[in-house]
Amino acid sequence: MKQPTSIPAGAARMALLLGLLALPAAAETVAYVGATVHPVSGPPIDGGVMVVEDGVIRAVGAGLAVPEGAEVVELNGLHLYPGFVHPLSALGLIEIGSVRGTRDLGEVGDNNAALRAEVAWNADSLLLPVAAAGGVLTAHVAPQGGTFAGSSAVMRLDGWNWHDMTLAAPAGMHLAYPQLLSGGDDEDFEEKTKRALETINATFDDARAYRKAKDAGTPVDRDADLEALLPVLDGSLPLYVHAEEKSQIESALDWAAEQGFDNLVLVTTSDARYVAERLAKENVPVVLNGVLRLPRRRWEPYDAAYVAARVLHEAGVRFAIGDGDGGFAAANARNLPFHAAMAAAFGLPEDVALRSVTLTAAEILGVADRVGSLDPGKEATFFAATGDPLEITTRIERTWIRGRELDPEDNHQWRLYQRYNARPRAEEPPP
Amino acid sequence: MALALIVPGIAPLVAEEGKTPVAGDPSAWNAVPPERPAAVVVRGATIWTSGPQGVLDGADLLVVDGVIKAVGTDLKAPADALVIDGAGKHVSAGIIDAHSHSAIVGDVNEATHVATPEVRIENLIDAESINIYRQLAGGVTTVNLLHGSANAIGGQNAVIKLRWGAGPRELLFAEAPAGVKFALGENPKQSNWGDDNQRFPQTRQGVEEAIDERFRAALDYRRAWRDYEAAKDPQRVPPRRDLQLEAMLEMLDGKRLIHSHSYRHDEILMLLDLMASYGIRIATFQHVLEGYKVADELARHGAGASTFSDWWAYKYEVIDAIPWNGAIMWDRGVVVSYNSDSDELARHLNLEAAKAVRYGGVPPAEALKFVTLNPARQLHVDRWVGSLEPGKHADFVLWSGSPLSTRSIVLQTWVDGRKYFDRQADLAGRAVLAEERRKLIAEVEASGSGEGGDQEGKDDDGAGGRQQAEDEPPPPPAAQGREVQR
Numbered sequence: 001m002k003q004p005t006s007i008p009a010g011a012a013r014m015a016l017l018l019g020l021l022a023l024p025a026a027a028e029t030v031a032y033v034g035a036t037v038h039p040v041s042g043p044p045i046d047g048g049v050m051v052v053e054d055g056v057i058r059a060v061g062a063g064l065a066v067p068e069g070a071e072v073v074e075l076n077g078l079h080l081y082p083g084f085v086h087p088l089s090a091l092g093l094i095e096i097g098s099v100r101g102t103r104d105l106g107e108v109g110d111n112n113a114a115l116r117a118e119v120a121w122n123a124d125s126l127l128l129p130v131a132a133a134g135g136v137l138t139a140h141v142a143p144q145g146g147t148f149a150g151s152s153a154v155m156r157l158d159g160w161n162w163h164d165m166t167l168a169a170p171a172g173m174h175l176a177y178p179q180l181l182s183g184g185d186d187e188d189f190e191e192k193t194k195r196a197l198e199t200i201n202a203t204f205d206d207a208r209a210y211r212k213a214k215d216a217g218t219p220v221d222r223d224a225d226l227e228a229l230l231p232v233l234d235g236s237l238p239l240y241v242h243a244e245e246k247s248q249i250e251s252a253l254d255w256a257a258e259q260g261f262d263n264l265v266l267v268t269t270s271d272a273r274y275v276a277e278r279l280a281k282e283n284v285p286v287v288l289n290g291v292l293r294l295p296r297r298r299w300e301p302y303d304a305a306y307v308a309a310r311v312l313h314e315a316g317v318r319f320a321i322g323d324g325d326g327g328f329a330a331a332n333a334r335n336l337p338f339h340a341a342m343a344a345a346f347g348l349p350e351d352v353a354l355r356s357v358t359l360t361a362a363e364i365l366g367v368a369d370r371v372g373s374l375d376p377g378k379e380a381t382f383f384a385a386t387g388d389p390l391e392i393t394t395r396i397e398r399t400w401i402r403g404r405e406l407d408p409e410d411n412h413q414w415r416l417y418q419r420y421n422a423r424p425r426a427e428e429p430p431p
Numbered sequence: 432m433a434l435a436l437i438v439p440g441i442a443p444l445v446a447e448e449g450k451t452p453v454a455g456d457p458s459a460w461n462a463v464p465p466e467r468p469a470a471v472v473v474r475g476a477t478i479w480t481s482g483p484q485g486v487l488d489g490a491d492l493l494v495v496d497g498v499i500k501a502v503g504t505d506l507k508a509p510a511d512a513l514v515i516d517g518a519g520k521h522v523s524a525g526i527i528d529a530h531s532h533s534a535i536v537g538d539v540n541e542a543t544h545v546a547t548p549e550v551r552i553e554n555l556i557d558a559e560s561i562n563i564y565r566q567l568a569g570g571v572t573t574v575n576l577l578h579g580s581a582n583a584i585g586g587q588n589a590v591i592k593l594r595w596g597a598g599p600r601e602l603l604f605a606e607a608p609a610g611v612k613f614a615l616g617e618n619p620k621q622s623n624w625g626d627d628n629q630r631f632p633q634t635r636q637g638v639e640e641a642i643d644e645r646f647r648a649a650l651d652y653r654r655a656w657r658d659y660e661a662a663k664d665p666q667r668v669p670p671r672r673d674l675q676l677e678a679m680l681e682m683l684d685g686k687r688l689i690h691s692h693s694y695r696h697d698e699i700l701m702l703l704d705l706m707a708s709y710g711i712r713i714a715t716f717q718h719v720l721e722g723y724k725v726a727d728e729l730a731r732h733g734a735g736a737s738t739f740s741d742w743w744a745y746k747y748e749v750i751d752a753i754p755w756n757g758a759i760m761w762d763r764g765v766v767v768s769y770n771s772d773s774d775e776l777a778r779h780l781n782l783e784a785a786k787a788v789r790y791g792g793v794p795p796a797e798a799l800k801f802v803t804l805n806p807a808r809q810l811h812v813d814r815w816v817g818s819l820e821p822g823k824h825a826d827f828v829l830w831s832g833s834p835l836s837t838r839s840i841v842l843q844t845w846v847d848g849r850k851y852f853d854r855q856a857d858l859a860g861r862a863v864l865a866e867e868r869r870k871l872i873a874e875v876e877a878s879g880s881g882e883g884g885d886q887e888g889k890d891d892d893g894a895g896g897r898q899q900a901e902d903e904p905p906p907p908p909a910a911q912g913r914e915v916q917r
Binding site: 098293298302335342393413 | 455457561564565568617622623723724726727728730731741742743744745746747750751752753754755759763774775776778779782785786788789795835836837838839840857861864868
């Protein structure tokens, strides 16, 4: 069995090297040579060359000439992949789950449509470099409180502040569709569900009336929540409908059709497999929010959540794979690719699995013109790995966002590792 | 009463006379113990022994009467041995989870007192928990069921084998020594319980005193009994029997292993010192996410470290957790295991082991021991399980590929030489169960009594669709019974 080289020595050497390489920003042409390039949009290119100019990919191919004056980065034996695109995360909106002051995820109130995720993005969150070191270089982040949770944003995981880290905003409006099945003994459950649905409809009716009044030039007080819903009404902003349980999903699809909304993304989990045919027929893309999950019901097959992606794929549904979002998942967003890997273990084709956390995710999020694959014109947001990045035993050696190489030292966990791994050993041997 | 028949968790049908139960049937009572072939031989597999033989390619595993007879090449097997073709496949020892709450009835925490070592998990093992079957499907064969971490001195744990279909008594790992849960840090000091809780302790200093006080009380209790017995005075009233202090005395006598929930290195050092002062060796620190800061101290004491591979940042005391924790401790001589503490994560602990390769370059065979031999050593059951060595229980897993690969799945899981999980049989059983389910629903609909009977959205194991029970915000105190604190 092949033994991996130990991280400590290799990485320390690498860190020294990076300190030098990272300095001259991105305002230049760099050629990355010697690696196997996995563009994701096409087949792997052995000994590929990728040319990056001012943080943008200019050319990718085999045997390309290195432009004159370009800096050459040798990546012999490594594999280049586009950064993972996280389709739904709480990264940047939460730091320590149990410390209230560090949580900016769930607002109070029912209609929070006016909220914008990006303004609460903590650019210096300790979680971001950790996620990036795992290859997650782009993340879609959404608020979570209320029925209308607000608008989400697609963020770069490197930059000075949320201004330059925002890749797209608003990326979508987030609606928590009411639950239709009671999980408990709430006698008023049905009534509450009915009222919740009525409130959603009334809110969109209000938004339509608001639009009509504005279009007619009638003076109306500005309503930020209704204003935020206007791009949903005209179909220019995707509506992310969060619905997990089968009948809830079906009802949400019925409801969206009644409303005339066709720019939909369904955020759901393993029950998606029960409605796969319909999702395909109605061309609704899906954020499959976590593969490493338990079956929802005792009687379901043990692999219900592991096979859901394969079922969606076989039905022809377009989907991205997520990790369950929430604060706990945010800290381990680096494990996103392993959700896709489990789907692959249970039958999802390998290329689709990789695509579900890169290019397809970018397409669904509406940012595929800039990230998700290694193609000319896209941002040079990529990583170099020792092999297949869906294998846990593979290591991600170097990462770049818009052409800027991330400094491995700028990572809370890495610094602690360096410090304590170097602690002088106790003289007394263990018994 | 047809209605009750489709409520999940209620057995769907009384087994018909002479009907063979369906593999993969989620009702434990409907399962019969799989037969134990007199001999089993896996031929030509890659065998990760987790023992001195290391990893063998093209090797055989021979099991006789539920016990491992030999591992090697071209083994002679009895003529009637069940032969499993292992070509292209991998075999490992059964996975052992040193920290689980997966098959416990009701509350995981007896949170009312600061010390409750008198309460026993073995009295509330949920033999019908579907987690048992689901985890067998992930290659798990032995599980350490622990109380939660609400109190500094928790209750008595129970080590079980995943003999799906057996009753709670039969699940117990008979040879496993007794143990107890301790807890340090934010949970026993009630940091995340809201402001209305003022039970002692509220600080880490208080946690030390709370533990120390119980040991002192136990010594007083022993003295009282010795005085009473020495007096030989029939008129004298004997001391009141105290199950709590008796459990403490078992710890002092080395008859009850201490498994202590812990995060920060300061509290780890505190407990090492405190226990050393009583002459006690701690069996494991659980979680021990800052163990890497005091790895030498842990190794010198001889405490095991049962940790998460990479969890961090869910509360303040884990802000310094790093995924190299396991590798650093291993490198400095600590016996390290990766545990699940999660009904879901338990199903792919083999992939947690792979993270010891990813973070710190632990050699693959050593990394796999993080979920096989090492937890067995920590629970003091390594004489019987944890590796594929002659004389040990035939607890093993047949994998489609390397157990450290994300693309491998479990094909078969064997416990005591009995096949408790078979992927092919599970797949075949699904159609039968689906047909039975369809018929039952049709019957209910035909009888017109289906109104309000659909409880599909509720998972009776409380798992629901949520991936992690510990997700923030922390549960209010009232909800902390079933919720596991980490």
